[in-house]
Amino acid sequence: MIEASWIVPSALIPAIMLVLLLYATFSVGAHVPTHEENIDPKLVAQTAPFNNPGLFDRGNGQYDVVMVGQTWSFRPNEIRVPLGARVTFTVTSQDVIHGLRIEKSNVNIMLIPGQVGKATAHFTERGEFLLVCHEYCGVSAIPTLGHQAMYGKVIVE
Amino acid sequence: MATVAVDSLPINDTTRPDVADARTNRITALFLGVAIAAVALGILLGFLQALEHAGIDLYPYLKPIIHSYYQGLTLHGVLNALVWTTFFICGFLLYITVQAYRRPLTHPGLAEITFGLMVVGTVMAAIPMLLDEATVMFTFYPPLLAHWSFYLGLTLVVAGTWLVTLLVSLVHCAWRKEHPDERMPLPGMMSIATLAMWSIASSGIALEMIFFNLPLSLGVIPETSPIIARTLFWLTGHPIVYFWLLPAYISWYTLVPRQVGGKLFSDPMARVSFMLFLVLSSPIGLHHQFTDPGISSTWKLVHAFGTFAVFFPSLLTFFNVVASLENGGRARGGTGWIGWIFKLPWNDPTVTPQILAMLTFVFGGIGGLINASYSMNLVIHNTAWIVGHFHLTVGAAVTLTYMSLSYWVLPRTLGRKLWAPQLAMIQGWLWFFGMIIFSNALHRLGLLDMPRRTAIGMSPYVQEIATPVVQEWRAILPLVAIGGTILTISGVLYILICVMTAFFSRKVTVPNGALLFSEAQADASHAPRALDQWRPWVATAIVLILVAYGPTLLELIGTTSLNVPGRRVW
Numbered sequence: 001m002i003e004a005s006w007i008v009p010s011a012l013i014p015a016i017m018l019v020l021l022l023y024a025t026f027s028v029g030a031h032v033p034t035h036e037e038n039i040d041p042k043l044v045a046q047t048a049p050f051n052n053p054g055l056f057d058r059g060n061g062q063y064d065v066v067m068v069g070q071t072w073s074f075r076p077n078e079i080r081v082p083l084g085a086r087v088t089f090t091v092t093s094q095d096v097i098h099g100l101r102i103e104k105s106n107v108n109i110m111l112i113p114g115q116v117g118k119a120t121a122h123f124t125e126r127g128e129f130l131l132v133c134h135e136y137c138g139v140s141a142i143p144t145l146g147h148q149a150m151y152g153k154v155i156v157e
Numbered sequence: 158m159a160t161v162a163v164d165s166l167p168i169n170d171t172t173r174p175d176v177a178d179a180r181t182n183r184i185t186a187l188f189l190g191v192a193i194a195a196v197a198l199g200i201l202l203g204f205l206q207a208l209e210h211a212g213i214d215l216y217p218y219l220k221p222i223i224h225s226y227y228q229g230l231t232l233h234g235v236l237n238a239l240v241w242t243t244f245f246i247c248g249f250l251l252y253i254t255v256q257a258y259r260r261p262l263t264h265p266g267l268a269e270i271t272f273g274l275m276v277v278g279t280v281m282a283a284i285p286m287l288l289d290e291a292t293v294m295f296t297f298y299p300p301l302l303a304h305w306s307f308y309l310g311l312t313l314v315v316a317g318t319w320l321v322t323l324l325v326s327l328v329h330c331a332w333r334k335e336h337p338d339e340r341m342p343l344p345g346m347m348s349i350a351t352l353a354m355w356s357i358a359s360s361g362i363a364l365e366m367i368f369f370n371l372p373l374s375l376g377v378i379p380e381t382s383p384i385i386a387r388t389l390f391w392l393t394g395h396p397i398v399y400f401w402l403l404p405a406y407i408s409w410y411t412l413v414p415r416q417v418g419g420k421l422f423s424d425p426m427a428r429v430s431f432m433l434f435l436v437l438s439s440p441i442g443l444h445h446q447f448t449d450p451g452i453s454s455t456w457k458l459v460h461a462f463g464t465f466a467v468f469f470p471s472l473l474t475f476f477n478v479v480a481s482l483e484n485g486g487r488a489r490g491g492t493g494w495i496g497w498i499f500k501l502p503w504n505d506p507t508v509t510p511q512i513l514a515m516l517t518f519v520f521g522g523i524g525g526l527i528n529a530s531y532s533m534n535l536v537i538h539n540t541a542w543i544v545g546h547f548h549l550t551v552g553a554a555v556t557l558t559y560m561s562l563s564y565w566v567l568p569r570t571l572g573r574k575l576w577a578p579q580l581a582m583i584q585g586w587l588w589f590f591g592m593i594i595f596s597n598a599l600h601r602l603g604l605l606d607m608p609r610r611t612a613i614g615m616s617p618y619v620q621e622i623a624t625p626v627v628q629e630w631r632a633i634l635p636l637v638a639i640g641g642t643i644l645t646i647s648g649v650l651y652i653l654i655c656v657m658t659a660f661f662s663r664k665v666t667v668p669n670g671a672l673l674f675s676e677a678q679a680d681a682s683h684a685p686r687a688l689d690q691w692r693p694w695v696a697t698a699i700v701l702i703l704v705a706y707g708p709t710l711l712e713l714i715g716t717t718s719l720n721v722p723g724r725r726v727w
Binding site: 001002003006007009010011013014015017018021024025028030031032033034035036038040041042071091095096097099101103104106108109110112113114115116117118127128129130132133134135136137138139143144146147148149151153 | 224225226227228230292294298300301382383384387422423425426446447448449450451452453454455457461462465466468469470472473475476477480526530531532533534535536538539540606608609610611612613615616617618622624625626627678679683712716717720721722724726727
């Protein structure tokens, strides 16, 4: 069969790529967000830990950030950590779907009302890093408001 | 208005009559007409977005029609990704089915009703978008809440596509009664496989509309579940890209080999790839939700496996199509490892843009694998990379093929000459170069973490937080506008050529004759018999969807309640 010369590589190429991908993923311990817990999005302000958003020092260079997304801001929107900090973000949204991407980090997670999400970053470079909402979340008549104005920063010192 | 001379095999056999009757020709042209009208408006709105990224804000001049970047973006996405594609596909596949089976539609009246239904649906969705009552993007993620007319309109369009599936299936059944032992004609089999895949896969979006979005917008249910709605959306949202792509493949497999003067490398391999697309397109949609909390990472990994599995028929297609091009290039006198490439017809508007489309799809496909690669997805999810990616795939590979096909289908169905073929040729090349510049810039911006779906030109953080990365954005953003401008010029030329061809071009006095599809070097005679049956493949497709989505959906239904109120945030 003349086709075999193309069928074999068509099967082998994806198989080899998949094996390499899995090896790379698990050898560096990369995690994608997974199911954590559910929350009533109307009671975010009353539900722990989101009743007290902010940065928490857990010692040994470990930090927790509890973060709430809403139109059109993150709380907190400025996070100051020392170089080498490992920061676990616990996030949710209290209105529509938002996204969270922190420049040059592994944090890329959706903020979905009703869901609690977790993501971890290891900050190994000094400087200011932009954190942005990367899911469309609305428009305002005031140009400094709206989805494109939903951002914050991480300051690593 | 000289036609371009091409020394390839003719695809019209003027010694035999055309099988398409006047009604089929008319319905095809009508579907294409709506598609072209939609993409005309969609392209113009895209121009505004590209300029906005470079800091040129034209939106104030468009009030009160377009109120915001995001209203324009919603229209751009819906008109281009949903209306242009869907109408083109329905018209094209009806036409190809009739030509391949060499018999007219069994129920042409139903085809006309279907077209009417889909137009009504499109208008119902367009009115709230134009009135700024549905600025929710083409993904309309709840709890964003649009006017009910938007959801109902889109639902009617999807229902129309199911009727198109019925129409082509009826042609197949009528043919099968008369030819119990014959192999299905390849282009017909491919058309049905495409529509069958889509009809199964679109169950997700139908469930989302009927049980969540429509009742919420009508006030029947007070609150919704964004995560369930979103999961149902992506059950359809990934296979929709194959719905766009497979009609282009049909042309690459069954028309292009003949147009470049060669033969399809392998007919059975083509059949296998389409049956695999039917089976494997749907149970992989979670790779769009890798970054979603609320869904287990185990099931995400399963879908990552599935996405690599569907890479198999994609590579079968790649090798098969390129081998066919090589066959054509050598038949035209090309020699050596790459010499045949230069012998391909690089100046025929009905085929050259499709070869360019294949080139863009190589890069689009590679980018798609990165998107689907589980952990690697974290680098690019929801960044401008994604925008760059799907402009290479649906915006170039699919759209460039459809544009090229319209230069061939419109003259055939309307009985007119293609207007200004040289200009059509230039249009195809402009789209190709424009998209290379545009898409390359967006890929790079995405790797620099620039978010998608964001009015970046007016964003305060581009000014206020000028991190080194943001400064790099500023250096690249003008390329988005330059690429977008070239694309807009090309788009305007496309519309002009289509309109001139449809209404003002010279009538053809000699009939087009029968349509000739490509012959195959390895024909269907040694293809496995299972490839002539539908039931096992359709059943496998449904079972795989249930396996891939059942546990996740059941868990979501068990653990989440309808507790998120809909919101209008624009």
